[in-house]
Amino acid sequence: MSADWKGAIDCDVHPHVPNIDALKKHMNEYWRETVEVRGITAFESVAYPPNAPITLRPDWRADKAKGRARADTDAGRTAAALMDRHGFAHSILNCLYAVQLIRDEHMAAAFCSAVNDWMRAEWLDRDPRYRASIVLPLQNPELAVEEIERCAADKRFVQVLALAMGEQPLGKSHFWPVWKAAEKHGLAIGIHAGSSYHHATTGSGWPSYYLEDYAAQSLAFHTQLGSFIAEGVFVKFPKLKLVLIESGVTWIGPYLWRLSKFWRGVRLEVPWIDRSPIEFVRDHVRLTIQPFDAPASGETVGRLMDQLQSDEMLLFASDFPHWQFDNDDMMPVGIDATLRKKILIDNPLATYARLV
Amino acid sequence: MTRHVVARAADLPPGTRKKVSVENRDIVVLNIKGELFALSDKCPHKGASLCGGLLTGLVRSDGPGDYQYERKGEILRCPWHQWEFDVRTGRSYCDPRRMRLMQFPVAVEAGASVVEGPYKAETFNVSVEDDYIVLDVP
């Protein structure tokens, strides 16, 4: 069956920095030399072990025999796998090069700039359909603002990117200068699964298995969502859109019931929250659909979708090259044609002000 | 509408409250700085007795970090899940349209007029010298 994907906006595609040399080209002399002198080889995170099945779909992996690199290192092959094949209008690039691991905020800023410039040169310039998220040195909000200001003139950047697990929850006032700059430029805030590993990945410390680590990502999204709401970020910056990327989807309804119930009882602690958290979420928060944490049952998915009480919250995403689906099964079963169109096109357009 | 004598006025001085049962209804009568309020005692959420709740002020805000404390003592918080009810309107703060306490007209009447009726005062004797709290209950 050939589903119609034409014009879709893929809100989560991961370009892979092939090696440190690719970034060095985009660094000044001091940092280029630092990389050499100090023997910096990479900043890659355990969040996606390169050989773990979930990290790369088999057909997008490197193939030594054929002399082929992994597909996500190349703008052309990535475009061929999705945009060309299905006629997507855009792919939004979220680079997961692990700048967040770096403890030195200045080095982090240098690497962020390099990553952003590398995306510009190797991806955005090579295919006009690409859009991208600005990778930020959130180690220091002032430096993050500087990076936004440096990149924002380029309208192909449509979002700023943070990870679900950082130093402190992202709604805290510490980060407000960053969100202010994002709002000013019409950039959405994207929070992607992943960690700076500056805290353990669970509330009870470090788990033994990678599987637990990956599963725990959705828990950090609970915290982030609660933080954005409770701290009043949307009250302070009413034009902001927050996109939760690769968070799963089905956790959010139940969490919001709980948050809203608490709000009724303890709202005097956060009196700036003058309506139910659910309403803030409907107005400001979006989620990408891959992975979609539900069984492949149309009936179950239908009931889960009903929990969202909104057809505007979901954004289409392939999560390329992560192995979330086989073949072309990018859309959960049980989503009707009207909703499907909203997810593929209308909702992303409404979320990313700079897409139009 | 029947008028019920529910207390001697002297027994409900400012800052006190009393739960009364009238026509099978539990009602909380509050004296807030000399002003009387009578509201359904049963929380519309899960039925706690509101008489055991705390009276606080209304907290408003213009934005994060801003706390404006108004109308001290006019918000009744449920002793269980802490929903706030405005004693002047009976409405809950968080869900004012759906969650609302029934309000009852309440007044102080002189003993002399109360003795003449038509009032119901099953639980105690009314004397002409005292003032009484009278509730209108449909």
Added chain:
Amino acid sequence: MPLDDPMGPAITTANGKGSAAPNRLAVIDGDIHPAVRSMADFKPYLSKRWWDHYETYGMRRKHGSSNGEPYPKSAPLACRRDAWPEEGGRPGSSLRLMQEQHLDAYGVEHGILGPLGNTGQGEMNLELSAAMCSATNDWQRDTFTRPEKRLKGGLVVPYEDGVASAKEIERCGADTDFGQVFLLTRSSEPLGSRRYWPIYEAAERYNLPIGFHVFGTSGHPVSGAGWPSYYIEEGAGHSTSCQTVVTSLVIEGVFERFPKLKVVMIEGGFAWAPALAFRLDKVFERLRSEVPHLKRRPSEYIRDHVYFTTQPMEEPDDRRHVLDIMDWIGWDKLLFASDYPHWDFDDPFRAFPAGVTTEQHRRIVAENGKSVFRLN
């Protein structure tokens, strides 16, 4: 009782008359919190060495506070305003009031206790932790479960020390006054880690379920995202700490190793469970080569081993959503809990939404707990 009216018929809670009504369900309450009047109540149960130690150094847990809460609650001691005993002391410290206001009023046939506070759990000095836990268990027995047969104790163990915990289960586990082994969700390591296995081994041997109650002082923020600012975030976040526990127990293979173990998730709500099970199944499908010790899908272990207390009841705007959740979890896996005397208390007859059938309600409120809490 008809549940079509979500408010249900009124229960006269003020004077406990409700208990006299015939044909009332014999309620099993999975979460009641007893309290000491003051720490002196523990003194008779501690050796001089440990009492002196406590008096000199106090308790030290991984939140840095010796008095007061880093996230102050919404009410004093997070308690119902109407649960403070006239004779003084904190809510939960008066058996008389607990009987009158709760056990009698709601027709509670069995209440499972969960002692919180300075019980020794999470204390960093492991020997003090063990001594305090033993004291808590003995105090609980003398003060609550012996005088009031409807109450069953929560056997507290110094869980950061698995071996000492197993010893405490050995000491008390045969006593049918205890209905569960009681742990907190926020432990120093994920609760499926091997250091905790001696607890599960001993509990399984005594046919005691493990109750995992929210709270605890792990020293870690509620998730990897860092420390939130507000109580609303901390409170709502308890459901994430429950998810950490379930994930860890399943993935680290606890249920493979202890196939008869039953666990009860307490006070974290339950609506999160289906989404978690969906997620774990999905990730497992991709990453099963990493965890070859698992023979079945995560959702199957959850289905067989994990029970959920219903409090604080989930209250979505559309009640069908919570009915779906209850359906997915299974009506045999949900256990009523009141959380008496805490502020987010649930009433067994008013907490549940319309649409829960009389039979489903009976199972949750009066039936499912029997086999879980060793009440048969």
